[in-house]
Amino acid sequence: MSFFDRFRDPPSKQDEVNSPTVVPSTGFQQTASKLHSFNRYEIKYFVDELKVPELRRELVARMETDPYSPKGGYPVTSLYYDTPDLLFYWEKIEGLKFRRKVRLRLYGEPADCSDDTPVQIEIKQRVNRVTQKRRIALPYGVAQRWLNGREEIEVDPSQRPFVDEVTTLIGNLDLRPIVTTGYLREAYVGKEADLGLRVTIDHKVHGRDRDFDFASGAENRFIIPPKLAIVELKANERVPYWATDMTARMNMSIIRVSKYCQSIEAFGMAPRSRSGAPELVLPAGFDNRVPDDIMQHAARIA
Numbered sequence: 001m002s003f004f005d006r007f008r009d010p011p012s013k014q015d016e017v018n019s020p021t022v023v024p025s026t027g028f029q030q031t032a033s034k035l036h037s038f039n040r041y042e043i044k045y046f047v048d049e050l051k052v053p054e055l056r057r058e059l060v061a062r063m064e065t066d067p068y069s070p071k072g073g074y075p076v077t078s079l080y081y082d083t084p085d086l087l088f089y090w091e092k093i094e095g096l097k098f099r100r101k102v103r104l105r106l107y108g109e110p111a112d113c114s115d116d117t118p119v120q121i122e123i124k125q126r127v128n129r130v131t132q133k134r135r136i137a138l139p140y141g142v143a144q145r146w147l148n149g150r151e152e153i154e155v156d157p158s159q160r161p162f163v164d165e166v167t168t169l170i171g172n173l174d175l176r177p178i179v180t181t182g183y184l185r186e187a188y189v190g191k192e193a194d195l196g197l198r199v200t201i202d203h204k205v206h207g208r209d210r211d212f213d214f215a216s217g218a219e220n221r222f223i224i225p226p227k228l229a230i231v232e233l234k235a236n237e238r239v240p241y242w243a244t245d246m247t248a249r250m251n252m253s254i255i256r257v258s259k260y261c262q263s264i265e266a267f268g269m270a271p272r273s274r275s276g277a278p279e280l281v282l283p284a285g286f287d288n289r290v291p292d293d294i295m296q297h298a299a300r301i302a
Contacts (some may be wrong), residue, residue: 045231181262207221
């Protein structure tokens with residue numbers, strides 16, 4: 001008997017008829033579909049929001065905007081899974097050369113998320129300096145029954161090894177939802193000689209440590225000061241010289257910040273690490289709520 005067999009009833013004929021299949025992606029969700037499985041190098045920077053217009057001008061002069069990224073960016077919300085003693089968190093803090101994490105990711109407005117909305121179930125792992133991602137798309141309701149309800153799911157045979165790997169991690173490590181992260185993302189893609197380059201700008205990074213249903217409407221708090229955006233340069237082989245020169249001219253320092261770790265620390269689940277930056281220690285009384293007009297604000301700064 002498998003681990004999940006203890007949590008499910010015998011299948012019925014109706015269950016066989018309603019076996020879930022991978023859902024097609026639309027709009028900016030297609031970006032995730034194109035990145036189904038890949039290896040790449042990632043470099044992260046902080047940038048002051050006041051410098052974002054200058055950065056944007058530099059990028060559009062050499063890159064294309066992601067065709068699925070609307071003006072002002074698109075929302076990305078991730079629910080991270082970890083062990084009761086935060087194994088994945090500590091692997092990151094301790095800088096293990098091989099580490100991984102499991103997350104459930106939504107591309108789109110959380111308030112619009114329903115059981116039928118496509119979401120990505122992902123294993124993100126780091127091997128030395130290379131980031132590797134593997135993911136599949138499923139309806140949100142199916143993903144919840146699988147990850148949270150410990151139910152087995154039917155998928156295409158080509159996806160079975162990935163599903164079995166996630167199932168084993170959940171069962172053996174007793175993974176459970178820990179925190180969310182969310183932000184508005186602008187995305188740019190390389191062209192001509194820079195086809196393997198992708199640059200993202202993440203605005204107003206926030207999260208929460210409870211009420212994990214994407215559409216719950218629960219209050220978030222900033223986990224990165226809203227005056228800062230996170231810029232990521234992602235390349236298959238190397239970051240082009242013009243990009244590193246641009247970051248130097250704009251005084252953008254390389255950081256090792258992890259949004260997941262920042263969320264863990266922001267909610268007091270672990271001591272604040274030294275891998276972030278001094279700016280992340282907010283003054284007493286700082287208003288760290290996410291404003292209701294977050295989408296409108298992003299459109300204005302675009």
